[in-house]
Amino acid sequence: MPFFRRQSLKTQLLVIVFLALLLPAAAMFYDIFFAAKTDDVLIHATDKKLTRIANLVHDQVRRELKSYPGNSQPLEEVFTAVTDPLIKHYPGVRICLYDKDSGDITILGYLHEFGTRLPEEKKERERRIYNETKAGINAVLASGNAISRLGKTYDDQFLERLVPLQINSRTIAVIWAEEMMHPIFARSSRMRLVIRYVILGVFGLGIAASLATIFGLVRRINIIKDGTVKLEQNLNYALPQMPGEMGQITSAINKMARGLIEKEQLIDQYRRSENLIAMGRTITEIAHELRAPVSVIQAAAQAMALNFQDLPRLDEYIQQIDRQVERHSKLINELLDFGRPDPGTIEKMDINELIKSVLTANEPLISKTGIKLNYPSAGHKPLVIQGNAEKLKQVFTNLIINALEAMRQNGVLTIESHAAGEQVAVSVRDTGEGIPPEDLPNIFEPFYTKKAGGNGLGLAICKRIVQIHGGSIEVKSVKGSGSEFIVSLPLYERDVMAVE
Ligand SMILES: Nc1ncnc2c1ncn2[C@@H]1O[C@H](COP(=O)(O)OP(=O)(O)OP(=O)(O)O)[C@@H](O)[C@H]1O
Ligand SMILES: [Mg+2]
Known part of the structure; x- marks a missing residue:
C-alpha cells in the first residue's frame, strides 16, 4: 500500500479504474463468448442423441399399438418390450413413460452408469423422478409438442427430451429420454458462478479502493488547507511531508514560506542599515557641535588653574571639570567613531602584533585592577590580515575594557588567536558576571548599556569596524561565569615571518 501511495495520482487512478472495470469486463467477455458457447455445444450434442432415442421409442411404441388395434396389452408392457433392448446400447440414458390415464410411471435405465447411489424403494424413486420431470410432462401435455429441457437431480444436471404419444389425435402418454450432462457442463457452470463472484469481489474492491483514495485525497487536502491557515498566522509553521503530488505541493508551499521569511529578514536588515546610516550622519553632526564647547571648557579650566592658583579648593574643582571633560571627550570620540563607517587607511599587519600593542597600551589599567x-x-x-590598525586596536581595546569592567579582583582575562580556514579568530574571554540570555540580542545595539557611566556604544562600534573589514563578531556567555567575544577577520596570509 505505501508503494501504491507513492505513485502519482494519475497512476493511482488508472490502476483503480483498470482493476474496477477492465478485469470484470474481461471476465464477462469470457463468460459471454466462451463459457456460454461451450454449454451450447454440449447441450446441442446431447439433445440430438436424446431426440433420436425418444423418437425411436415413440415411433416403435406407436407402431406396436397401431398394428394391433384391439390389442389389450397394457401400454407399460409395450413400452418395456420396445425400450429394454435399447437400454443396453445407451448406458447412462434413462428412458421413461408417463401414462396419462393411470398416472403411472415406468422407468428403464439409470442416469449413473453404476445404478443409483442411494438404496431407495422403487416407488420412492418413481415419485422423485416424476417430481423432477413434472414441469416438462405438463408442458408437453398442454401443448401436444415435443420439448427438450434441462433438469436437476439432487446432485447434478441432466437434459431430457419429452415426446407426446398420440393415438387418434389424443395424447395418451409422454415418453422421454434423459441423460446426465457431461461433467464439464457442471464444471463450466460452476466456473461461471465462480467468475461472477470474482467479478463481484473485484467490483467491491475497486469501489473500496476508490473510496479509500478519495478519502485519502480529501484528508490530505484538508491538512494542506489547515496548514495554509496556520501559515498565514505564522510563517515559521511547516506543512507536513506527504507522498506524491500532494507532497510536491506542501514542499512548494514550505519553500515559498521560507522565501518570504528570508525576504522579510532582508527587508528588516536593509531598513536597519538605512536607519544606522541616517543615525550615523546625525550623530556625527551632533558630535562635531559638542566638540567645540568642550574644548573651550577645557581651555578655560586650564587658564583658571594658572591664574587663580591661590584660591582655596580650586584644584578640586579643576579636577572635577577635567573628569567631566574627559568623559565628554570619550563620548564625542565614540560618537564620531560610530558615525563614521569609513575604514580609513588599509595596511597589512600581523594580528598578534596588533593584540600585543593593545595589551601594552592597556597594561597600566590591567595591572591596576589586579586581574x-x-x-x-x-x-x-x-x-x-589587511585593515586599519587604529580602528582594529579600538575593537580589542573596547572588548578588553568591557571584560575588565565585568570582572572583580581575582578574574582572568584570556586572549587567544588562531587561523580557522580562511579566517583569523581572536577570542577575548573573561571570568566576569556574564550576560543574561535576554540581554544577548541587544548588546550590539547602539546606546544599549547596563552600566551607570556607560554610553552603550563600545560593542556597536566594534561590530561596525569588524563588519567594514569583512569580518564578524559573536558572543558566548553564561550568566555568572563569564563571557567570550570572538572576532573573525579574513586571513590575508598565514605563517609569514616578516610583515611589511
Ligand atoms: N565582557 C562583558 N561581560 C558582561 N557584560 C558585558 C560584557 N561586554 C558587554 N557587556 C554588556 O553589554 C553592554 C553593552 O556594552 P557596550 O560596550 O556596548 O557598552 P558599555 O560598555 O555599557 O558602554 P561604553 O559605550 O562605555 O562601552 C554593557 O552595558 C554590558 O551590560
Ligand atoms: Mg563598553
Missing part, C-alpha cells in the same frame, strides 16, 4: 592576564603569546606565528 590576571592570560595571553599565550609564545610560539605565535604571524597571522596577517
Whole structure:
C-alpha cells in the first residue's frame, strides 16, 4: 500500500479504474463468448442423441399399438418390450413413460452408469423422478409438442427430451429420454458462478479502493488547507511531508514560506542599515557641535588653574571639570567613531602584533585592577590580515575594557588567536558576571548599556569596524561565569615571518 501511495495520482487512478472495470469486463467477455458457447455445444450434442432415442421409442411404441388395434396389452408392457433392448446400447440414458390415464410411471435405465447411489424403494424413486420431470410432462401435455429441457437431480444436471404419444389425435402418454450432462457442463457452470463472484469481489474492491483514495485525497487536502491557515498566522509553521503530488505541493508551499521569511529578514536588515546610516550622519553632526564647547571648557579650566592658583579648593574643582571633560571627550570620540563607517587607511599587519600593542597600551589599567592576564603569546606565528590598525586596536581595546569592567579582583582575562580556514579568530574571554540570555540580542545595539557611566556604544562600534573589514563578531556567555567575544577577520596570509 505505501508503494501504491507513492505513485502519482494519475497512476493511482488508472490502476483503480483498470482493476474496477477492465478485469470484470474481461471476465464477462469470457463468460459471454466462451463459457456460454461451450454449454451450447454440449447441450446441442446431447439433445440430438436424446431426440433420436425418444423418437425411436415413440415411433416403435406407436407402431406396436397401431398394428394391433384391439390389442389389450397394457401400454407399460409395450413400452418395456420396445425400450429394454435399447437400454443396453445407451448406458447412462434413462428412458421413461408417463401414462396419462393411470398416472403411472415406468422407468428403464439409470442416469449413473453404476445404478443409483442411494438404496431407495422403487416407488420412492418413481415419485422423485416424476417430481423432477413434472414441469416438462405438463408442458408437453398442454401443448401436444415435443420439448427438450434441462433438469436437476439432487446432485447434478441432466437434459431430457419429452415426446407426446398420440393415438387418434389424443395424447395418451409422454415418453422421454434423459441423460446426465457431461461433467464439464457442471464444471463450466460452476466456473461461471465462480467468475461472477470474482467479478463481484473485484467490483467491491475497486469501489473500496476508490473510496479509500478519495478519502485519502480529501484528508490530505484538508491538512494542506489547515496548514495554509496556520501559515498565514505564522510563517515559521511547516506543512507536513506527504507522498506524491500532494507532497510536491506542501514542499512548494514550505519553500515559498521560507522565501518570504528570508525576504522579510532582508527587508528588516536593509531598513536597519538605512536607519544606522541616517543615525550615523546625525550623530556625527551632533558630535562635531559638542566638540567645540568642550574644548573651550577645557581651555578655560586650564587658564583658571594658572591664574587663580591661590584660591582655596580650586584644584578640586579643576579636577572635577577635567573628569567631566574627559568623559565628554570619550563620548564625542565614540560618537564620531560610530558615525563614521569609513575604514580609513588599509595596511597589512600581523594580528598578534596588533593584540600585543593593545595589551601594552592597556597594561597600566590591567595591572591596576589586579586581574590576571592570560595571553599565550609564545610560539605565535604571524597571522596577517589587511585593515586599519587604529580602528582594529579600538575593537580589542573596547572588548578588553568591557571584560575588565565585568570582572572583580581575582578574574582572568584570556586572549587567544588562531587561523580557522580562511579566517583569523581572536577570542577575548573573561571570568566576569556574564550576560543574561535576554540581554544577548541587544548588546550590539547602539546606546544599549547596563552600566551607570556607560554610553552603550563600545560593542556597536566594534561590530561596525569588524563588519567594514569583512569580518564578524559573536558572543558566548553564561550568566555568572563569564563571557567570550570572538572576532573573525579574513586571513590575508598565514605563517609569514616578516610583515611589511
Ligand atoms: N565582557 C562583558 N561581560 C558582561 N557584560 C558585558 C560584557 N561586554 C558587554 N557587556 C554588556 O553589554 C553592554 C553593552 O556594552 P557596550 O560596550 O556596548 O557598552 P558599555 O560598555 O555599557 O558602554 P561604553 O559605550 O562605555 O562601552 C554593557 O552595558 C554590558 O551590560
Ligand atoms: Mg563598553
